[in-house]
Amino acid sequence: MRFVLLVIASCFFAMPFTQAATIEQQRDWFTQAHRALDAHHMDRYATLKKKLADYPLSPYLDIWEQRKAISGKNDAEIAATLELFPDIPESDDLRKAWVKSLAERSKWKEVANQLEHHPRLKSKLAELAIVAEWHSGNQEHAMTEFSKRWVNLDKFSGTSISMHKAWLRQGHPTSEERWSRIIKLAGKGHWRDIEALDGPMSKQQKKWLHYWRNLQKNPQSAFARWPSSLSPSSPVYTALSQAMISDGLTRLARKDPLQAYAMLQQLQTRMPFDSSDGFYDEVAKEIALRAARQHMTVAAGWLEQLPDRQKSAETRAWQARMYMLDYDWAKLLQFIEAMPTEEQQEDRWQYWRGYALQARGDNEKANAIFAAVANGRGYYSFLGAERMGLPYSFDNEQIAASPAMIRELEQRSGVIRAREWLALKSYSKADREWYAALAAANPDEWKAAAVIASAWEWPEQAIRAAYRAGAMNALEERFPLHYQKDVLLAAKETGLSPASIWGVIRQESLFNRQALSPAGARGLMQLMPKTAKMVAKKIRLHGGHEALFSPRVNIRLGSHYLADMKARFYDQLALAAAAYNAGPHRVKQWLERTPFDTGEIWVETIPFNETRHYVQQVMANATVYEWRQQQAPTRKFPVQAIVEPSQITLNSPDLL
Known part of the structure; x- marks a missing residue:
C-alpha cells in the first residue's frame, strides 16, 4: 500500500513537470544544452540532454558532441552517430571533419572508403581524394590529378606532403607543367610567386617574363617592342605568346578599344598562329564587346565581321544595341529578323522589333507586336502595355496544393526540424533541413x-518553392508583402514608394534577412558595411555590422540610400536602381557617355549585364508590388526635363 501511494505521489509531483515541458521550454533547454556543450560543462549538458529525448532537434546534440571530440578514440562512436542520423544535414559536416581527421592520422584506407560511399564528399575534399587514391595504389591517375591541381594554382595542405615529395621524385613539375603554372601566375600579376618557384630558368625566359611585366604596365608601348625571340616554335611558347597577347590587348582595350583593335591587326601579321585554333578571333570578339559596352558605334562593324563560330546571343545583343544608340531602326529591324528564331521570339527582341517599326512609321505592325508582348508579365511586357495604353497583365492564381500533401509534408521529420530552427531564428540551419527534406520533391510537393x-511567414522559401513548382502566377507567394510596418515607415521617411522598396528587397535578397554576399553585403537590401555606416551617420542611427541583419535597421538604411540615389539622378527609379547596384560614379560616367533622353534605350544599353538585368527586375517588381497594394501603376519612363550630367553632384564615395 505504501509503495502504491509513493508511486501515486511521484506521479502527482511529476505531473506539473510533464505539463510544463512545453515546446517553448524544450527550445530553451536545447539552447542551454548547446551552450553547456560549447563551454565543456558536461554535467549540466548531460542533465539538459536527458530532458530532450523527444525534441526534434536533439540529434544535433549527438552530432555536435562527436564533432567536438573528434580523435582517434571515438571513430566507432562517430560512425555509429552518422549511421543513426543519416538524414540530418549537419551529419555531412561531421563526416567531412572526420575524414579530415582520418587523413591527418594517415588512415587512408578509411578515408578512401568514406569517399567511395559518399561521392559528394569526394568533390568537396578533392585534395584528400587524390592522396587517398595514391595510397590505395592507383598512383598514375593520382599523379595526373595532382599535376592538374598544381598547374591550376589549387592550394595544398600538409596531408599531401608525402605525395608531393613522390611527385617531385618522379620528375615533376615537367617543363610544360611549370610554364603552364607560370603563365597562370603571370596573368594574375603574381610575380612574387613566380620568383619563388624552384627550377631552372634561362636568361632568355627571364627576359620574356620581364617583358610581360612591362606589358601589363604599358601595353601600347610594350607591343611596339615585341621580342623577336618569342615565336610559336613549341607548344609552351605558343601558350606563352598567346597568354601575353591576350593579357596585353585586354588591358589596352579597357582604356582604348580602337588602339587595341589596331594592334590586333598588326599582331596577326607579326605573330601568326594556326587559324584553326581561333585565338585571334576570340580576342577580336572580346575587344569588340569591350568597345560596345563603351558605346562606341564602330563596335557594330567589328561584331558583324566576326566569324560565325564566334557569334553568340551576347554578341548579337550588343550589335543590336549599337543600332539602337545610332537610331538606325532599319538596321535594327533587319538584324532582329535575322536572329535565330528562338532568340528573336524573346520578349526583349519582340519589343524592340515593335519599337523599330513604330520609329519607322509602321504603327499597325508595331501595335500588333506591342499588344502580343503586353499579354505577358515582366519588364518588356509592361513597356509594351504602356506603348498601347493597355492595362498591365498580372494573371494572379492561387496555388492548388493538395491538403493531403500539405499534411504529409508537415509531418516529415526534416520539415519539422526546419520549423524548429525557424523558431530558434537559425535561418541557415532551417534552410538546410528544408532543402534536404525536399531534395527529390515533385511539382505537387513544391x-x-x-x-x-x-x-510559416518564411517568404524566401515560399518564393523559391512556388518557382520550383512552376507556379509562376502565384503572385501572393512570389511577391510577399513582408516587413510591411518597416517598409511603410521607411517609405514615409524617404518619400520613396513602398513598391520600389519591396522591389529592391526582392531583387537583392529574395527576402532572406540573413543574406550575406561574397563581397560582404548584408541583409534584406544587401548593404555594404561602409555604405551603411555612411547612411547611418547621416540619419543619426547607431549600431554595428550585425545590426544590418535586423530587418528594421536594414530597410531603413537601404531605403535612405536608395532615396539619395533617386534624388541625385533625376528622380528616376531606373537610374537610382543602377546606382544602387553598380555605384553612383559609374552611373554618372554612363550618363556622360549616353544621356537619359530615351529611358528604354539607356537601360537596354547599360554596360554591365548584371546591372541591366537588376534595373529591369527592380522596375518590374515595383510594378507588381503596386498591383499588390491595389495602386495605380506608375509609368516606367515618365517624360520630364533632364539636366546635364555635369550638374549631378556626388558627395559620397562609390561604396557599393
Whole structure:
C-alpha cells in the first residue's frame, strides 16, 4: 500500500513537470544544452540532454558532441552517430571533419572508403581524394590529378606532403607543367610567386617574363617592342605568346578599344598562329564587346565581321544595341529578323522589333507586336502595355496544393526540424533541413511546400518553392508583402514608394534577412558595411555590422540610400536602381557617355549585364508590388526635363 501511494505521489509531483515541458521550454533547454556543450560543462549538458529525448532537434546534440571530440578514440562512436542520423544535414559536416581527421592520422584506407560511399564528399575534399587514391595504389591517375591541381594554382595542405615529395621524385613539375603554372601566375600579376618557384630558368625566359611585366604596365608601348625571340616554335611558347597577347590587348582595350583593335591587326601579321585554333578571333570578339559596352558605334562593324563560330546571343545583343544608340531602326529591324528564331521570339527582341517599326512609321505592325508582348508579365511586357495604353497583365492564381500533401509534408521529420530552427531564428540551419527534406520533391510537393512556407511567414522559401513548382502566377507567394510596418515607415521617411522598396528587397535578397554576399553585403537590401555606416551617420542611427541583419535597421538604411540615389539622378527609379547596384560614379560616367533622353534605350544599353538585368527586375517588381497594394501603376519612363550630367553632384564615395 505504501509503495502504491509513493508511486501515486511521484506521479502527482511529476505531473506539473510533464505539463510544463512545453515546446517553448524544450527550445530553451536545447539552447542551454548547446551552450553547456560549447563551454565543456558536461554535467549540466548531460542533465539538459536527458530532458530532450523527444525534441526534434536533439540529434544535433549527438552530432555536435562527436564533432567536438573528434580523435582517434571515438571513430566507432562517430560512425555509429552518422549511421543513426543519416538524414540530418549537419551529419555531412561531421563526416567531412572526420575524414579530415582520418587523413591527418594517415588512415587512408578509411578515408578512401568514406569517399567511395559518399561521392559528394569526394568533390568537396578533392585534395584528400587524390592522396587517398595514391595510397590505395592507383598512383598514375593520382599523379595526373595532382599535376592538374598544381598547374591550376589549387592550394595544398600538409596531408599531401608525402605525395608531393613522390611527385617531385618522379620528375615533376615537367617543363610544360611549370610554364603552364607560370603563365597562370603571370596573368594574375603574381610575380612574387613566380620568383619563388624552384627550377631552372634561362636568361632568355627571364627576359620574356620581364617583358610581360612591362606589358601589363604599358601595353601600347610594350607591343611596339615585341621580342623577336618569342615565336610559336613549341607548344609552351605558343601558350606563352598567346597568354601575353591576350593579357596585353585586354588591358589596352579597357582604356582604348580602337588602339587595341589596331594592334590586333598588326599582331596577326607579326605573330601568326594556326587559324584553326581561333585565338585571334576570340580576342577580336572580346575587344569588340569591350568597345560596345563603351558605346562606341564602330563596335557594330567589328561584331558583324566576326566569324560565325564566334557569334553568340551576347554578341548579337550588343550589335543590336549599337543600332539602337545610332537610331538606325532599319538596321535594327533587319538584324532582329535575322536572329535565330528562338532568340528573336524573346520578349526583349519582340519589343524592340515593335519599337523599330513604330520609329519607322509602321504603327499597325508595331501595335500588333506591342499588344502580343503586353499579354505577358515582366519588364518588356509592361513597356509594351504602356506603348498601347493597355492595362498591365498580372494573371494572379492561387496555388492548388493538395491538403493531403500539405499534411504529409508537415509531418516529415526534416520539415519539422526546419520549423524548429525557424523558431530558434537559425535561418541557415532551417534552410538546410528544408532543402534536404525536399531534395527529390515533385511539382505537387513544391506547391504544398510553398503553401507551408507562406503560412510559416518564411517568404524566401515560399518564393523559391512556388518557382520550383512552376507556379509562376502565384503572385501572393512570389511577391510577399513582408516587413510591411518597416517598409511603410521607411517609405514615409524617404518619400520613396513602398513598391520600389519591396522591389529592391526582392531583387537583392529574395527576402532572406540573413543574406550575406561574397563581397560582404548584408541583409534584406544587401548593404555594404561602409555604405551603411555612411547612411547611418547621416540619419543619426547607431549600431554595428550585425545590426544590418535586423530587418528594421536594414530597410531603413537601404531605403535612405536608395532615396539619395533617386534624388541625385533625376528622380528616376531606373537610374537610382543602377546606382544602387553598380555605384553612383559609374552611373554618372554612363550618363556622360549616353544621356537619359530615351529611358528604354539607356537601360537596354547599360554596360554591365548584371546591372541591366537588376534595373529591369527592380522596375518590374515595383510594378507588381503596386498591383499588390491595389495602386495605380506608375509609368516606367515618365517624360520630364533632364539636366546635364555635369550638374549631378556626388558627395559620397562609390561604396557599393
